[in-house]
Amino acid sequence: MSVVILSNTLTGKKEEFKPLKPGMVKLYVCGITPYEVAHIGHGRCYISFDLLYRLLKFLGYDVNYCRNITDIDDKILNKAQQLFGDISRYADVTAPVIKRFNADMKALGCLPPDYEPRVTENIDVIIDFIEKLIIAGKAYKANGDVYFSIKTFPEYGKLSKHKLKDLRAGARVEPTEKKKDPLDFALWKAGPEGMFWKSPWGWGRPGWHIECSALANKYLGKQLDIHGGGQDLIFPHHENEIAQSEGLFGVPMARYWVHNGFVRVDKEKMSKSIGNIINLQDIFKQYDPMVLRYYFITHHYRAPIDFSYHDLQAAQKSYQRLCKLFDIKCTDKELDIRPGQSSIVDEMLSFLADDLNTPGMLGVLFANIDTIKEDHTEMCAVKGFLQRVVGLTLKQLPEKAVEITPEIEALIKEREEARKAKDWARADAIRDKLRALGIEVKDERLKNGYQLFLYPSLFQAFFC
Numbered sequence: 001m002s003v004v005i006l007s008n009t010l011t012g013k014k015e016e017f018k019p020l021k022p023g024m025v026k027l028y029v030c031g032i033t034p035y036e037v038a039h040i041g042h043g044r045c046y047i048s049f050d051l052l053y054r055l056l057k058f059l060g061y062d063v064n065y066c067r068n069i070t071d072i073d074d075k076i077l078n079k080a081q082q083l084f085g086d087i088s089r090y091a092d093v094t095a096p097v098i099k100r101f102n103a104d105m106k107a108l109g110c111l112p113p114d115y116e117p118r119v120t121e122n123i124d125v126i127i128d129f130i131e132k133l134i135i136a137g138k139a140y141k142a143n144g145d146v147y148f149s150i151k152t153f154p155e156y157g158k159l160s161k162h163k164l165k166d167l168r169a170g171a172r173v174e175p176t177e178k179k180k181d182p183l184d185f186a187l188w189k190a191g192p193e194g195m196f197w198k199s200p201w202g203w204g205r206p207g208w209h210i211e212c213s214a215l216a217n218k219y220l221g222k223q224l225d226i227h228g229g230g231q232d233l234i235f236p237h238h239e240n241e242i243a244q245s246e247g248l249f250g251v252p253m254a255r256y257w258v259h260n261g262f263v264r265v266d267k268e269k270m271s272k273s274i275g276n277i278i279n280l281q282d283i284f285k286q287y288d289p290m291v292l293r294y295y296f297i298t299h300h301y302r303a304p305i306d307f308s309y310h311d312l313q314a315a316q317k318s319y320q321r322l323c324k325l326f327d328i329k330c331t332d333k334e335l336d337i338r339p340g341q342s343s344i345v346d347e348m349l350s351f352l353a354d355d356l357n358t359p360g361m362l363g364v365l366f367a368n369i370d371t372i373k374e375d376h377t378e379m380c381a382v383k384g385f386l387q388r389v390v391g392l393t394l395k396q397l398p399e400k401a402v403e404i405t406p407e408i409e410a411l412i413k414e415r416e417e418a419r420k421a422k423d424w425a426r427a428d429a430i431r432d433k434l435r436a437l438g439i440e441v442k443d444e445r446l447k448n449g450y451q452l453f454l455y456p457s458l459f460q461a462f463f464c
Helices: 040-058 074-084 087-107 123-135 164-170 208-220 231-249 280-284 289-297 309-325 343-352 358-367 369-374 376-388 406-420 424-436
Strands: 005-008 013-016 024-029 062-067 139-142 145-148 185-190 197-199 202-206 224-230 254-260 263-265 305-307 440-446 449-455
Touching (some): 040 224, 040 254, 062 208, 074 087, 123 185, 123 202, 123 208, 123 231, 145 231, 185 208, 208 224, 208 231, 224 231, 289 309, 309 440, 343 358, 358 369, 406 424, 424 440
Parallel strands (some): 024 224, 263 305
Antiparallel strands (some): 139 145, 185 202, 197 202
């Protein structure tokens, strides 16, 4: 079995992966909070861990993959109030979002996890976990709420490398009659009589962090091999999970903590307050989902990505060339590649197994294009690896004609006027608007005017 190397956030080092039980892997990845449709940050996260899941399975590991759904949360309740004027209609918010999310993940080539538990279907498990924390002296009741006591877990901060004294110094909330320490966090939130679920402490609902500890324990046990998620979850979410699980069971929650990097837009983290969130559905209107998967794979999963439509367009052209290259007939046997059967695949695999180094893997692929073209066996072996392990379908992309709508015509005219007036800032802003509509503009100076190229498609409109 090939050696797999992973970057472990807990130790800050790249380490050889050694599961708790030989040949078996318990993988837990934090899932969505379904109050808004999934964005490209979600896409990157789940593509990254789908790649890890596929790799481990390809190497012969028996993988149990669990990814939860947090279908009760403050953000969901706020959305229900906003849409329906009634927080009890939270399921009307989550149901369509979960359905859309599953369709988006399928389109991106992500295999479904072995378990996808919803919080609302496991309230009894969460209540039981909280009760055990109270009995163990790790949590306390406070007027219907339940809080985890940070002082009972001296190792708090070991994942994020935060120090308790620094966190307390920066805390905005002072201790109250409810919270004994400003860093204590809610395990159970009290609600009105008859609202949500009945617990030993009264009516209410679980806090965010306790859900993953309880569900990970139910489906995978006290100890995980790998716990994954986006970098934004390191603190406080994953830190709090560690406090809860290790505080109760006294053993490390996970041996390897793996986190993917941010997707930034205009060099800023995507944020609703900034208004720079790009939803997957907006991308899919103009680009095949496989193009987005390929785009993410051209970057190392831990590195931040400065997303741009220009780069996505370049990725589409590169992916199209791959699809044309591998547009050949292969038998199922030829595609059913195994480690040790192809020197090119083995070299690609060596990079992928080294902390999911997908840029290095693709480098091997492109360096061996001539050999692949001349050798049908290698061609099918590499195709099988790209489909089965990397998750690319390699199906030819349908050609799209650019629809020149009245809105696009008006923007093109407005941009041309801005260029004539040498108002470059305005021209660039309009170009960005066109890009958001899926139209990439490239100007070329001619003797009698400009030649304007519109992408994506084989269609070109000329304005001379």
